[in-house]
Amino acid sequence: MRTMFEIGGKLIQPGQRVTVELAVPDLYTHTGITLPVCVIHGRKDGPVLFLSGAIHGDEINGVEIIRRILKSKAMNNLKGTLLAVPVVNIYGFINKTRYLPDRRDLNRSFPGSETGSLASRMANVFLSEIVSRCTHGIDLHTAAIHRDNLPQIRALMDDPETQRIALAFSLPVILNTRIVEGSLRESAEKTGVSVIVYEAGEALRFDEASIRGGVKGIISVMREIDMLPKSKKPHREYNPLVAKSSTWVRAPQSGILRSMKVLGATVTKNELMGFISDPFGETEKEVRATEHGIIIGRTNIPLVNEGEALFHIAQFKSTRDVAGQVEQSRNELDPSTDQLEPQEPPII
Numbered sequence: 001m002r003t004m005f006e007i008g009g010k011l012i013q014p015g016q017r018v019t020v021e022l023a024v025p026d027l028y029t030h031t032g033i034t035l036p037v038c039v040i041h042g043r044k045d046g047p048v049l050f051l052s053g054a055i056h057g058d059e060i061n062g063v064e065i066i067r068r069i070l071k072s073k074a075m076n077n078l079k080g081t082l083l084a085v086p087v088v089n090i091y092g093f094i095n096k097t098r099y100l101p102d103r104r105d106l107n108r109s110f111p112g113s114e115t116g117s118l119a120s121r122m123a124n125v126f127l128s129e130i131v132s133r134c135t136h137g138i139d140l141h142t143a144a145i146h147r148d149n150l151p152q153i154r155a156l157m158d159d160p161e162t163q164r165i166a167l168a169f170s171l172p173v174i175l176n177t178r179i180v181e182g183s184l185r186e187s188a189e190k191t192g193v194s195v196i197v198y199e200a201g202e203a204l205r206f207d208e209a210s211i212r213g214g215v216k217g218i219i220s221v222m223r224e225i226d227m228l229p230k231s232k233k234p235h236r237e238y239n240p241l242v243a244k245s246s247t248w249v250r251a252p253q254s255g256i257l258r259s260m261k262v263l264g265a266t267v268t269k270n271e272l273m274g275f276i277s278d279p280f281g282e283t284e285k286e287v288r289a290t291e292h293g294i295i296i297g298r299t300n301i302p303l304v305n306e307g308e309a310l311f312h313i314a315q316f317k318s319t320r321d322v323a324g325q326v327e328q329s330r331n332e333l334d335p336s337t338d339q340l341e342p343q344e345p346p347i348i
Contacts, residue, residue: 005041005081008129012041017075022129024090025118033091035125038070038084046080047135047225051218052126053085055107055139055184057092057099058203062140065214068344074219080227083130089122096204098144108182111190123187131188136165136225137195138218139184142203142210146301149312150263150294150326151200151213151333156185157242161194167240168224169196169217172325173296174242175314196221202300206347209333216333241322243314246296250307251276252285257302257310264330265295266323273311276304291315294322 002014008022018041021034051069053062066086069075075082087093089106099105104119112123131137143149150173155166157176166174179186188195198217200210222228251257255276261267267289277284287310297312304310316322331337335346 002041002043002045005039005133007037007039007083007133012039014041015043016041022125024122024125035085035088035090035122037130038082038086040070040075040078040082040084042078042080042082042227044079046078046227048081048083048133049222049225049227050083050085050130050134050137051140052088052130052137052184053140054087054089054093056105056141056144056203057087057089057095057097058145059098059140059142060093060204061142061201061207061210061214062198063087063093064206064211064347065140065218068211068215069218072215072219072343074222074228077229078227082227083134085126085130088126091118091122098203107184108180110182110184110187123184126184127187127191131184131193132191134193136161136221137184137188137193138165138221139195139197140214141197141199142201142205143199143297145203146299148202148263148298148300149199150296151198151210151329152296152314153217153240154197154199155195156189159189159194162189162196165194165221165224166196168221169198170220170240171213171217172240172322172329173294173314174240175246175296176242176244208335208346208348209330211347212333212335213329239321239325241316241318241325243293243296243316246293246312246314247291248309249273249287249290249311249313251304251310252287252306253283254304254306255283255285257287257299257304259298259302259310261295261298261311263295263298264323264326266293266319267295267313268292287311289313293319294326
């Protein structure tokens with residue numbers, strides 16, 4: 001029999017599923033507020049995994065991904081312990097904004113402290129109560145408001161265990177990204193917790209394909225680290241390709257963008273990607289690719305200022321291979337191609 005799991009001053013028995021309310025600062029209206037954590041403590045020993053959504057309060061795809069994971073029948077066979085936090089930045093989520101009320105970015109405030117700013121205190125609670133109890137973590141993000149990200153994994157591939165779970169997520173695109181100072185990943189890695197980031201979709205919008213990709217990837221990781229039994233059903237295995245670098249194509253002038261490229265498109269260096277003109281069409285400039293690669297991010301709003309980031313291009317050793325896998329992945333996650341009744345009605 002496993003030992004009990006302790007979190008937030010509560011003891012959770014093996015086989016129990018409990019929602020724990022962690023104490024965080026109240027609202028200034030005298031309204032109490034807590035940070036809810038769903039804990040599933042399996043009957044058998046295994047890894048301890050955290051799932052975190054909405055560290056940026058307007059990035060809501062992760063909230064739906066975690067909801068679907070918690071509803072999955074697969075959780076009945078869980079080994080180890082799952083800590084699911086659908087909404088980390090509860091303040092930003094309430095106000096539909098990326099930031100905390102003090103305009104700080106929670107994902108630049110780690111490790112935090114008990115006596116610092118609101119962001120610092122929130123980071124400290126999450127790190128001490130959640131991350132410090134775990135062996136692995138998956139942090140769910142989207143692009144910023146008015147931007148869109150192709151489903152992708154961001155990870156420090158120099159760490160063998162982080163590399164293992166990044167590959168297990170089974171997406172065609174992986175970015176081997178440096179760890180940003182003050183981020184959750186930085187603090188987690190320092191405490192020996194292997195963390196990957198799933199980026200997909202746009203802030204304040206649900207995207208069914210991105211949600212499905214997140215659910216599928218998390219289940220795949222849980223099978224890889226032996227939290228869930230291996231699947232008996234045949235499924236497509238991707239050979240993820242790690243981007244050697246990425247760059248943003250920026251607006252050469254202010255104006256109105258007429259974009260000609262979609263997410264996942266292959267571009268060659270100097271290829272035409274769109275035009276920017278003033279409302280009268282008197283001044284017009286071309287937007288061309290600065291590198292050969294795959295578009296993994298782009299702006300969705302055509303009103304742009306000079307220097308603004310328009311297209312995010314990832315470079316690979318074999319662009320043709322990754323382009324084919326991206327297309328296959330998008331087709332599989334598209335709800336219009338469902339052959340069987342899905343477990344969840346697709347969000348339209």
